[in-house]
Amino acid sequence: MVRKSETSGRLDDAARAGWLYYVAGRTQDEIASSMGISRQSAQRLVSLAVAERLIKVRLDHPIAACLELADAVRKKFSLKHVEVVPSDPGSSSTTVGIAEAAAAEIERWLKRPDPIVLAVGTGRTLKAAVDQLPAIECPNHRIVSLTGNIAPDGSAAYYNVIFSMADAVKARHFPMPLPVLVTSAEERETLHGQQLVRSTLEISAQADVTFVGIGELGIDGPLCVDGFLEKDEMMELMRNGAVGEICGWVFDGEGKLLDNPINERVASASIPSRESSTVIGIGKGKRKFKAIKAAVMGHQINALITDEDTAEYLLKA
Amino acid sequence: MVRKSETSGRLDDAARAGWLYYVAGRTQDEIASSMGISRQSAQRLVSLAVAERLIKVRLDHPIAACLELADAVRKKFSLKHVEVVPSDPGSSSTTVGIAEAAAAEIERWLKRPDPIVLAVGTGRTLKAAVDQLPAIECPNHRIVSLTGNIAPDGSAAYYNVIFSMADAVKARHFPMPLPVLVTSAEERETLHGQQLVRSTLEISAQADVTFVGIGELGIDGPLCVDGFLEKDEMMELMRNGAVGEICGWVFDGEGKLLDNPINERVASASIPSRESSTVIGIGKGKRKFKAIKAAVMGHQINALITDEDTAEYLLKA
DNA sequence: TTTGCTCATGGGCAATTACTCACCTTCAGG
DNA sequence: CCTGAAGGTGAGTAATTGCCCATGAGCAAA
Numbered sequence: 074m075v076r077k078s079e080t081s082g083r084l085d086d087a088a089r090a091g092w093l094y095y096v097a098g099r100t101q102d103e104i105a106s107s108m109g110i111s112r113q114s115a116q117r118l119v120s121l122a123v124a125e126r127l128i129k130v131r132l133d134h135p136i137a138a139c140l141e142l143a144d145a146v147r148k149k150f151s152l153k154h155v156e157v158v159p160s161d162p163g164s165s166s167t168t169v170g171i172a173e174a175a176a177a178e179i180e181r182w183l184k185r186p187d188p189i190v191l192a193v194g195t196g197r198t199l200k201a202a203v204d205q206l207p208a209i210e211c212p213n214h215r216i217v218s219l220t221g222n223i224a225p226d227g228s229a230a231y232y233n234v235i236f237s238m239a240d241a242v243k244a245r246h247f248p249m250p251l252p253v254l255v256t257s258a259e260e261r262e263t264l265h266g267q268q269l270v271r272s273t274l275e276i277s278a279q280a281d282v283t284f285v286g287i288g289e290l291g292i293d294g295p296l297c298v299d300g301f302l303e304k305d306e307m308m309e310l311m312r313n314g315a316v317g318e319i320c321g322w323v324f325d326g327e328g329k330l331l332d333n334p335i336n337e338r339v340a341s342a343s344i345p346s347r348e349s350s351t352v353i354g355i356g357k358g359k360r361k362f363k364a365i366k367a368a369v370m371g372h373q374i375n376a377l378i379t380d381e382d383t384a385e386y387l388l389k390a
Numbered sequence: 391m392v393r394k395s396e397t398s399g400r401l402d403d404a405a406r407a408g409w410l411y412y413v414a415g416r417t418q419d420e421i422a423s424s425m426g427i428s429r430q431s432a433q434r435l436v437s438l439a440v441a442e443r444l445i446k447v448r449l450d451h452p453i454a455a456c457l458e459l460a461d462a463v464r465k466k467f468s469l470k471h472v473e474v475v476p477s478d479p480g481s482s483s484t485t486v487g488i489a490e491a492a493a494a495e496i497e498r499w500l501k502r503p504d505p506i507v508l509a510v511g512t513g514r515t516l517k518a519a520v521d522q523l524p525a526i527e528c529p530n531h532r533i534v535s536l537t538g539n540i541a542p543d544g545s546a547a548y549y550n551v552i553f554s555m556a557d558a559v560k561a562r563h564f565p566m567p568l569p570v571l572v573t574s575a576e577e578r579e580t581l582h583g584q585q586l587v588r589s590t591l592e593i594s595a596q597a598d599v600t601f602v603g604i605g606e607l608g609i610d611g612p613l614c615v616d617g618f619l620e621k622d623e624m625m626e627l628m629r630n631g632a633v634g635e636i637c638g639w640v641f642d643g644e645g646k647l648l649d650n651p652i653n654e655r656v657a658s659a660s661i662p663s664r665e666s667s668t669v670i671g672i673g674k675g676k677r678k679f680k681a682i683k684a685a686v687m688g689h690q691i692n693a694l695i696t697d698e699d700t701a702e703y704l705l706k707a
Numbered sequence: 708t709t710t711g712c713t714c715a716t717g718g719g720c721a722a723t724t725a726c727t728c729a730c731c732t733t734c735a736g737g
Numbered sequence: 738c739c740t741g742a743a744g745g746t747g748a749g750t751a752a753t754t755g756c757c758c759a760t761g762a763g764c765a766a767a
Contacts, residue, residue, distance in 0.1 A: 083715095089476050095447040102755065111717055116754065127451040129563055130412045133407035134444050137413075144414065149438035181426035199489050227474040357591045417723065428749060434723065 083118075084125065090115055091122030092331040095130075105137060135159055144385040146377065149388060150369040154376040155353055157384045160357075167358045168201035174379050175284065175355045176205035180339035181367045182282050183242060189281040190214035192319040192345055195220045195232050195253075196286020198355050205232045213242045217276045217284070220320045220341040232299065247273045251340040252320050254301050258337040265340070277342040280350055285374065287356035288318045296321070302335070310335060316366025319344060319354070319373055326363065328371015347375040357383045366390055399443065400435075407432055408439030432469065438470040446522060448494060452552045459701040463694065467686040470668055474701045479676075481508040485518035492601065492672045492695050493522035499599050500559060505530035506598040507529040509662055511637040512537045512549050512570075513603020513612060515672050522552045533562045536600070537637045537658040538568035540688045549616065551582070564590045568657040571618050572636050575654040582657070597667055602691065604673035605635045606681045619652070627652060634681025636671070636690055638660060643680065645688015664692040674700045683707055 092103045105115040119193070122128050134164045139157040155372040157177065158170040161223055166381075179202065182191055192216060193199060222233040239246045251270060255261050264270055288295045290311055296318060302310070313333060314325040320341040323331050330336055345352060354374035356365050368374050379387075398675065407425065410416045416424075422432035439445050456474040464472040475487040496519065508531060510516060535552040556563045556574055568587060572578050579589055605612045607628055613619045613635060619627070630650060631642040637658040640648050647653055662669060671691035673682050675698075683704055685691050696704075 084451065085453050085455070088449060088453050091451075092453075092487070093450045093478060095697050096449060097481060098488055099478065099481075102753080113756095114715080114756090116756090120755080122449070122451075129448045129450055131446045131448070131524060132405060132413060132439070132444055133410045133446060134401070134409075136402050136405040137409050139412070140406065140409045145509055153734055177426070184426060332728080419723080428747060429724090431745085433726095438726080552747085 077153055077337075079264070081353050083121075084127070087118045087125065087275065088127050090118035090236070093130045094119045094122075095128055095305070096268045098252075106217075108223060113215040115198070131253055136357075139381060139384075140382060143320065146369075146379075146384050146387050147340070150377075152369060152375055152377055155384075157377045158378075158380050166358075168198050170380055171378050172201035175199070175202035178353065178378065179203070179206060179284060180209065183209050183211050183214060183244070184206075189217070190215045190217060190276060190279050192217050192219050192277050192280035192283040192342075193234050193238060194218075194283070194285030194341075196288055196355075197232060197313060199218050199284060199286040200232055200234050200357060201235060203237045204286070206238065208241055208243075210243040211324050212244060215247065216244050217247040217273060217280065218243065219277055219285070219344070220251045221249045221253045223252040224251070226346055232295070249273055249340075249342065253340060254335075255340045256338065261338065261340050262295040276344050278345060280345040282350060283345045283352040284319060285319045285352065285354055287354045287361055287364050287368050287374075289361045290315050290317060290323070294318075306335065316359070316367050321372075324371055324373060325369055328367040328369070328373050330373075344373060352378050353378060362386050362390075392676050400438075401444075404435045404438040405444050406446050407435035411436045411665070412445055429500055430541075437703035443521060446490075446524060448490060448676075456698060456701075457685075459698060463686075463701050463704050468689075469686060469692055469694055471670070472701075473695045475696040475697050476562055477700075478597075478704060481707055483601065484673075484678070485515050487697055488674050489515060489518035490522055491669075492516070492519035495528065495695065496520070496523060497698055498599060499559070500526050500528050500531060503530075504702040505598050506664065507532045507534060508553050509534050509536050509600040509659075510534075510555065510599070511595050511602030511658075512551060512674075514549060514604055515674075516601060516603040517549050517551045517554060519601070519672060520554045520558070523555065525558055525560075527560040529561060532588060532593060533559065533561050533563040534597065535564065535566045536567045536602070536661070538570045540567070540569040542694050549612070559632060566590055566657075567658065570657060571652070571655045572657045578655065578657050591608050592660050595608070595662060596700055597662040599667060600662045602636045602661065602671055604668065604671045604678060604685050604691070606678045607640070607670060608677070610677075611635075615640050623652065634678070636685060639690075641684055641690060643684050645684040645686070647690075648652060664689050668694060670691055672696075679703050704707075 087348055090104050093099045101119060102112050105112040108115065128139045139159055141158040143155040158174050158176050161169055182189060213270045215239060216235060218233060218235040222235060235246055235248050255264060262272055265274060275324050290307060292307055297304060297307050310323060313331060315323045315324050315331055317324055321339040322344065326332055352374045353376040354368055357380040362383060365379065365383060369377060394607050407421050409419045418432045418436065420491040422429040425432065446612060453476060454501050455581055456476060460474040473491050475491050478486060483608040501507060533555060535550060537550060552565050568581055570580060582591060607624060609621050609624055614621060626642060630648060632640045632648055633643045634641055636654040639661065640653055642648055668689045670693040671685055672695045674697040679700060681699060682696065686694060
């Protein structure tokens, strides 16, 4: 304490101050008087100890690993927000965990006092999330669907989540009275020109936050299973490099939307701006690995809710 | 996540808040808004995480003064290893600081790749140290208790640390199904002859490293407070020159085990060899000064974790 | 000796955090 | 159905901390 100018002495002091502060739990004032320096100097020593990484903080809880993964993924892909839930090794479900997390995130947005536009896509995961929502009243908000609600056979599409959402959430909601895929680009233009559709599209473009499922391709993927695409169309798509889809918009391994006849027939609204709004993708599981990776690489989404296994894949890949 | 009342969910939230606060360095306001709760609730979660010991802080820096003291003490008493942590002038705690240091030392031993036998004694300080341990998996190691786990009233003794240790450390552990003191030397022989006890005793004799608390005597000392000895027995002991105890083994001012009826009734295993293994005593504080000095003088231990004040006392005395 | 630079210091102040209090829900037991 | 305990909540407030700034010491180059 007599000599101050040696650098090592200063680090020693920093260590001592840091110890008193973090381990012993004293205030900076107490440290200052016990070391015979001013409070400000004590503060500097404490922050020096932190800056020099003399102080190591550890959190002993399974959730810590998830948070670290989330942070790493967020940084690697420059995402706005990433949430990672623990993987459940015993379950093959593609929704358990992330559905609850997504529901919590939806709830947080809906509880905001200022009016927002919340857009939703489609998919089983998103449906599961919406099913977790409690009853909420939020007359200020608007909820809009990006995708059509008409299945290939003309019935109401089951996985159009906006209706499930309307059950729980009291807000104005805007479905999209269209099929998911139409027969041609021209038909899409015509339909999108209708007044009702056009106003819904305009609302969707203003979305503050968007929740979308991320679908894998393949003959077991949702586009085939739900009958939107025939098996041979799917094979053709995959030959062209397609690996995943969001709201029917098909993209390749780098997350670029494909320039092909299928995408020309997608009647969904465009995915809202990733520059000016938050677009949260939801998905996990081995079959979706490539699709999720492509979606984050190509910035089709700028936020992600997934599980540990998937997050680890994203970091390794 | 819709329902919040689950206790485990609350701890998860605490962990999350603690991580965001200490690891990610966010403010409580940011945490509050990102978790959708009020700032006060965020603050509560953070302090809950601290209170539940989810957050562990460690300081990685050899403070010069402490190092010098440690070296001097090590030489003076021919010890294998001495660790000195800064004293906290304002605190009367007998564990703060050394508990963290002891936990770090235990962790270092447990992280060794080669299989070891780690023995533990008893005491509040050791308990506090073990409570600082993170979760570790080390199936190669064995952990054995030197002292019985049965209190005078027949219940499980609280300060038998091996059970706390088993919570954090995944390793085979061997408790000692005995009281600390039995009624006579003969009873001890009988009990020690039991197969279960004998094998535990054999393991303890092979210990590579042992961690023991150092207890002071007196009517406020642990032996009396925990009901192992009556006040008059204690007075008698002290009249005979006893100054401290380790695992119940009572020794005099020079660290020699007393040849008296009490030590004949101690059911603990013998302290493992100070020739062939490392026996680390943990303790600090004025009330323990004489006991610690006696323990190092008599080589009841061959390594010590203590604080500056105690180290200075040991050098002067 | 002067000049110019770096760096630690303490004061002051705004931001952040901890604590207390009154109230509100939940739930077990009468 | 009421009641009281336990535990959670937000508001308000006091305590603590982080940061900017002007100052001055130390030191090397001019």
